Amino acid sequence: MSTGRPLRRIAVEEAFAVPEQLDGYRDLARSDWGDGDVRFWRAVLGGAFADIVADLLNVGPARLAMMDRLGVDVQLLSLTSPGVQVFAPARASALARLANDRLAETIARHPARFAGLATIPVQDPAAAVIELERAIGLGMKGTIVNSHTNGRYLDEEVFWPVLEAAEALDAPIYIHPRTLPEAAIGPYQAHNLTGGIWGYAAETGLHAMRLLASGVLARFPKLKIVLGHMGEGIPWWLYRIDYMWKLQSRRVLRGSNMLPSELFRQHFWITTSGMNDPDALGFALGKLGYERILWAMDYPYQEPDETVRWLGDMDLDAGVKAAVFGGNAERLFRIAAN
Numbered sequence: 111m112s113t114g115r116p117l118r119r120i121a122v123e124e125a126f127a128v129p130e131q132l133d134g135y136r137d138l139a140r141s142d143w144g145d146g147d148v149r150f151w152r153a154v155l156g157g158a159f160a161d162i163v164a165d166l167l168n169v170g171p172a173r174l175a176m177m178d179r180l181g182v183d184v185q186l187l188s189l190t191s192p193g194v195q196v197f198a199p200a201r202a203s204a205l206a207r208l209a210n211d212r213l214a215e216t217i218a219r220h221p222a223r224f225a226g227l228a229t230i231p232v233q234d235p236a237a238a239v240i241e242l243e244r245a246i247g248l249g250m251k252g253t254i255v256n257s258h259t260n261g262r263y264l265d266e267e268v269f270w271p272v273l274e275a276a277e278a279l280d281a282p283i284y285i286h287p288r289t290l291p292e293a294a295i296g297p298y299q300a301h302n303l304t305g306g307i308w309g310y311a312a313e314t315g316l317h318a319m320r321l322l323a324s325g326v327l328a329r330f331p332k333l334k335i336v337l338g339h340m341g342e343g344i345p346w347w348l349y350r351i352d353y354m355w356k357l358q359s360r361r362v363l364r365g366s367n368m369l370p371s372e373l374f375r376q377h378f379w380i381t382t383s384g385m386n387d388p389d390a391l392g393f394a395l396g397k398l399g400y401e402r403i404l405w406a407m408d409y410p411y412q413e414p415d416e417t418v419r420w421l422g423d424m425d426l427d428a429g430v431k432a433a434v435f436g437g438n439a440e441r442l443f444r445i446a447a448n
């Protein structure tokens with residue numbers, strides 16, 4: 111397979127922050143709220159990871175210089191996790207509007223280099239629909255939802271208007287990790303297992319499983335979901351998920367007569383964020399096909415040079431490599447080819 115044009119690198123899970131969001135986290139950090147992300151940001155704002163905070167706030171020359179040095183053509187930017195989902199609804203709505211306006215200005219300054227995913231106030235579904243429609247109007251390519259919102263998940267009926275709007279707008283929903291809700295996080299707190307080492311994947315994989323197992327996807331047949339971190343473990347589990355689904359379906363009436371693996375292939379795309387592992391990509395390519403896998407840096411949370419190098423070095427068909435590096439992102443997120 112040959113692409114006939116030069117390889118384009120489009121990174122699709124790339125974080126930024128706005129100062130007002132960090133002010134909001136600072137306010138929450140002063141409270142005694144035990145939310146896992148608030149505890150994380152309490153540490154960050156207390157001085158840990160100062161370089162990451164600086165990188166998150168920078169959507170100008172320094173980020174572009176890093177992209178130029180590594181040959182990254184486009185970053186698809188999204189407000190860093192947990193976005194506005196930890197705030198009271200009114201503040202969440204105001205911050206979502208502000209973040210989307212700021213992102214639109216950034217993209218307008220560098221339209222060939224940046225694209226964006228909308229921030230939405232998930233805790234107020236009616237407001238989330240309005241903001242999603244407005245942000246898509248500003249040019250956003252989809253939306254990002256940082257897993258649970260106050261312990262609730264997108265399969266719940268209260269969020270169906272958001273799924274309906276995303277489907278109608280053909281706006282992919284990127285389900286990004288955050289820490290587990292208070293009801294579940296306890297056992298993960300031993301040995302620092304709440305974050306990227308395991309807890310994020312447990313939480314975000316659960317979110318994907320709820321969408322698959324609830325039957326809700328049958329209501330929104332064109333809904334597009336994106337998972338980072340090579341699918342948060344789901345591709346590896348598809349055989350067992352199908353097997354147990356068939357076993358359980360004898361007792362439980364399901365909303366869809368498709369197997370979970372079929373639903374997954376219909377609705378989900380996965381990205382390589384935080385999984386710079388050729389073996390994992392090789393497995394995912396075999397399981398899902400190359401058109402469902404997109405490259406991501408997970409900037410600034412991963413070491414950027416390695417995120418480019420590992421895929422560049424991989425012995426892959428040139429057309430497959432070009433699709434994963436950028437072609438699939440051009441199609442899924444409608445990022446114009448240069």
Ligand code: MN
Binds near residue numbers: 123286338408
């Ligand atoms: Mn990320």
